[in-house]
Amino acid sequence: MKHLLSLLIPVFMLFAGVANAQDSTKPVQWKFTAEKVNDLEYNVHLKGTIEKGVQLYSTTMGDDQVNTRVVLDSAIKGTITGITEAGKLESKKEPLLDSDVKYFENEVELLVHVKLTAPADKLAGKITYNTLKGEEFATEEVSFSVPVAATPAAGAGDKAAASDVAEDDASNKSLWWIFIASFGGGFIALITPCVFSMIPITVSFFTKRSGTRAAGIKNAFVYSLSIIIIYTFLGFLITKIFGASALNSLASNGIANMIFFVIFLLFAFSFLGAFEISLPSSWANVSDSKAGMGSFVGIFFMALTLAIVSFSCTGPILGNLLVLAAKGGNAGPLVGMFGFSLALAIPFSLFALFPSLLNKIGKSGGWLNAVKVTLGFLELALALKFFSNVDMAYHWNLLDREIFLALWIAIFTLLGLYLIGKLKFSHDSDVPFLTVTRLCFAIVTFTFVVYMVPGMWGAPLKGISGFLPHEGSQDFNLNRSLIDIQASLEGGAGGGGAKSDATAIKPKKLVGILHSEIPGVENVFFDYDEAIAAAKAANKPLMLDFTGHTCVNCRKFEKSVLSSPKVMKILRNDFVVASLYTDEKTSLPDNEKFVSKFDGTKVTNVGQRNLDLEATHFNRNSQPYYIPVDLDGKQLVNKGYGYDPKEDVDAFVKYLEDAKAEFEKRTKK
Structure with missing residues (x-):
């Protein structure tokens, strides 16, 4: 078939009067634009208006068909990595070729993905396309040379990539959701012992070292702003180093999920009191030594000290948030870190504005340990989800639905017993009586356990179905x-x-x-x-x-x-x-x-x-x-x-x- 076509195409071209230059008599009129994705990746958009009654062959039929082809000019140092088509793709059995063909009618848009070895300000090449009108074949060739636009041009890529990726990964709605979830995570971090115990100490330090209340408030705001800058810059680094697509692939990557499983397991045991996770003390000492400076730089290093010292409590929460932020494309980690740091920074400003509130804060310890242990149980439950992802993707069948549910039932039952004082860890304070707050959380926990039990016999459990094995x-x-x-x-x-x-x-x-x-x-x-x-x-x-x-x-x-x-x-x-x-x-x-x-x-x-x-x-x-x-x-x-x-x-x-x-x-x- 391939040899037959190689003989037929020149004949078709001869009878069709093929020309190399595009003019108004051509069966397809093309418009070309180009855009820059990054320094080495570009998109070329080819929008074609097809003459009525003409069929334009697709680029996807393979070497053995009369397919449309796009090539770069020899002066362009790079390769075409893929072509995306947009339009109503038709297919039929073509008697003249004795094979199935794919084609477009009326209009088509092609998005050509290009990867270069060096940046370029224009892209050049040619499109060779084949058409059929009635029983008349024609092969046309059109050259293009277009400047690279700074912003994305409208075309096939908007439909193929932007609409779907934006809808599911980086839409305004999902970015707002990432911000809200991260903002909530920041408030959870506030009530962990590492962070909570530093609030009155830090704010008191600012109010005492300032000559006036206005100066103290200004210093506290600078401190809060420093926290936001530190955490948001962390999100920026993650985006640049790993990239949005790399983070997005974590959801089903076996190695990544196993790493998350081990990390969350370690965090869980740390929260439960088995050991402490902390960065080297020398790191904290270096940053703390800079905190005595009287300038805004000194305040910044105090914020850096908070970030390092509190890592053992904020690390597990940040780990969860970064997995969520990966769903937000390039902006996700930035938005997530900003939300987290904003919630973490707000109390320092509020307590500086209203110093009398410091006297109303409970002392660190006691119920704060209960919060830490509760987070440990939750981390343990979440760790199983990451192992389950790998188990399902690779069909190990080690963690089926019954075993997963049995483990969750056991974990949350133990959490409920802990909340009512029937389970105690070495670092916990005595619970002489049950507070209303503990009772409410215990009721919620035991209700969740009862809800999961029917799942052992196949109940759908719609509320948590997304977390369970299939x-x-x-x-x-x-x-x-x-x-x-x-x-x-x-x-x-x-x-x-x-x-x-x-x-x-x-x-x-x-x-x-x-x-x-x-x-x-x-x-x-x-x-x-x-x-x-x-x-x-x-x-x-x-x-x-x-x-x-x-x-x-x-x-x-x-x-x-x-x-x-x-x-x-x-x-x-x-x-x-x-x-x-x-x-x-x-x-x-x-x-x-x-x-x-x-x-x-x-x-x-x-x-x-x-x-x-x-x-x-x-x-x-x-x-x-x-x-x-x-x-x-x-x-x-x-x-x-x-x-x-x-x-x-x-x-x-x-x-x-x-x-x-x-x-x-x-x-x-």
């Missing part, structure tokens, strides 16, 4: 059994809606996954090709569920929306369902590995292949994402369905009904 890991699941019985009574428990006859196809490639997380559907597929084959055999639309083993929002949506009887019935009877895990670590055979056209990375495992499918065909890179497609893999609705915080079951039902109606319309043509 239900498929549970040996005895009464809830799933009841759902299967309901499905059998309704007569629809087959192959994601596939009929139980000779044409039904059962999933074969489970890639190490024991059970699907889609409730009420017996045979969920985990391989795209198998799912398409099953959909064709059943003549039903295919629902693609892009999900992840470590995806918290996926589990929440499954328990809140997909577990609705109305949704389960539609998915079970009217769709074939495929769950495509984007963090599945199972390696691909050597002959199935490839280089992604989306970002130029090498795809070596099942999860990377699924993520590349989601990004390349649906311009999405976050989960969960539900997109129904027809028997040719074309999406049935204009937009997919992502995580919905409102958990609107009726909205999702309407989404499914619209997809069904569109599928019926297409199959009748």
